Amino acid sequence: MKDKDSDFTDQVNSEPEKNDFYEEDYLQWDKKKKAKFGSGVFKIPETIPFSWFVVFALIFIILLILVLGGTLGKVVGFENRLKNLEEQIVRFQDIDDKLTPILEQAQALEQLKDRFDRLEASMTLRMDHIAKGLNDLQKKIAQVRPKKTQVLKPAEVAKKTPKKRYYTVRPGDTLYNISRKYGLTVKKIRALNKLSDKAVIHPGQKLIVGS
The missing domain is CATH 3.10.350.10 (LysM domain)
Structure with missing residues (x-):
């Protein structure tokens, strides 16, 4: 019996390399199992691959473009509205510049009309005064003028003989x-x-x- 036990012990000790290989396989299997069925469902690996950084960078750039694109669109819209407002202001300014001389001419014409009306009224009063003065003068002359003597005309006037x-x-x-x-x-x-x-x-x- 002792011989059998010693033979088994010698056999185990004589194959250390084989047992070491089994332990390494177990450790690798255990690591894979833990990585696949670990305590966390999404377990972050200890070393992140470079491709992940590229993916994250692309996603960030896309999001940045989307955000900036919407902002730029709003900025362009505001710029267009501001440009339209500036054009309308310039258009209104042109209309105002054209209307200003017309209004000034209308005011000048109104002033001339008022002056003409005043002059016409003044001339009418003067003409009435002059006409009244002439009538008074004619009456005075008629009172002072001597009566005309009647000139007796011949009853018959000799007819001219026609020239033959x-x-x-x-x-x-x-x-x-x-x-x-x-x-x-x-x-x-x-x-x-x-x-x-x-x-x-x-x-x-x-x-x-x-x-």
């Missing part, structure tokens, strides 16, 4: 040609010159052809 027109007969003239020349009839020429129907004219004779 004469025509000197030339060779070849006839009463018919002479009458057509002066717009008369042969009978009228005979009556003016007291010629009979059978009377004959001769060159050098003067005939009455009008008055």
Whole structure:
């Protein structure tokens, strides 16, 4: 019996390397088990990989861009509204600049109208005063002026004798040609010159052809 126990002890002691290998495997298995089924559900490893830092940096940058993007959008919106307000102010200023001369001209015209009305009223009063003075002066002159003596006109005025027109007969003239020349009839020429129907004219004779 002692021989068997000593043989088993020698066998165990003769295989130290094999037992050490088992212990190392157990320790590694125990670490893996603790890492997988530890007391904490999310256990932070002792050493954080560099890739995690990259992921966290990207997430931070994305969040920063989102926040700054919203802020920048609001800033741009405020800038646009401010620009619109400035344009409206400039537009109103232009309108005011254009209206100011018109208002000044209207005021100047109103002042001129008032002056014209005053001058017109003054001129009317002066004209009335002058007209009244002329009427008074005419009345005084009429009182001082002597009466006109009546001039007796002749009952009949001698009528002016009309001036007669004469025509000197030339060779070849006839009463018919002479009458057509002066717009008369042969009978009228005979009556003016007291010629009979059978009377004959001769060159050098003067005939009455009008008055």
